[in-house]
Amino acid sequence: MEDFYLTIPYGLLVLAGGIIGYVKRRSTASLAAGVGFGGLLLAAGFASLRAFQTHSISYLALTLETVCALVLMVLMGWRFFKSRKVMPAGLVAILSAIMSGFYIYKMATRKHHVISVSSV
Template sequence: MKDYIGYAYAFTIGLGGVFGFLKAGSTSSLVAGLTFGSLAAYGAHRVSNNSKNVGLALIVSVLLLVVMSSRFYKSGKVMPSGVVAILR
């Protein structure tokens, strides 16, 4: 069975990186968004092929939760860190 939620999450992360680049000119947002989005998509692909293979998807998810929660706590801004933390 396909992990459509995982793919949607990966797409959202990658799209967020692209929007961060377009809005603020942040190359680091672009690189991080595309890197984490690609890793999340690969993790979703692995979950789709073998339902017991959730390690990579879980690692990406927890890492983004920790990083974005920390950024939300420091800045108090809901966009984008609060939204990503809530999604995860």
């Protein structure tokens, strides 16, 4: 499975979560984090999709996806352990841990050559 299949929905969830946090609690920190991380994840997801369409691999996109997921996992995990609130911190930490594992797996198993399409 290609990473953009999960990255784009993950980025949309992070973005929506930041917007919802702002609307419900007027939390500018939630808005900034949601828009920032969600935007970066969406940009990386679409860059990965674009690379896939051109039969290449975007290592930059995969690295950005991994870093965003790891940072969200650590920050939201720390926030969860401080507050013991599952929503939103615990949920985002768990989702980010799963995504981090997926991205690390993709990095470890990625072929180190560009896929070429032969003409028929």
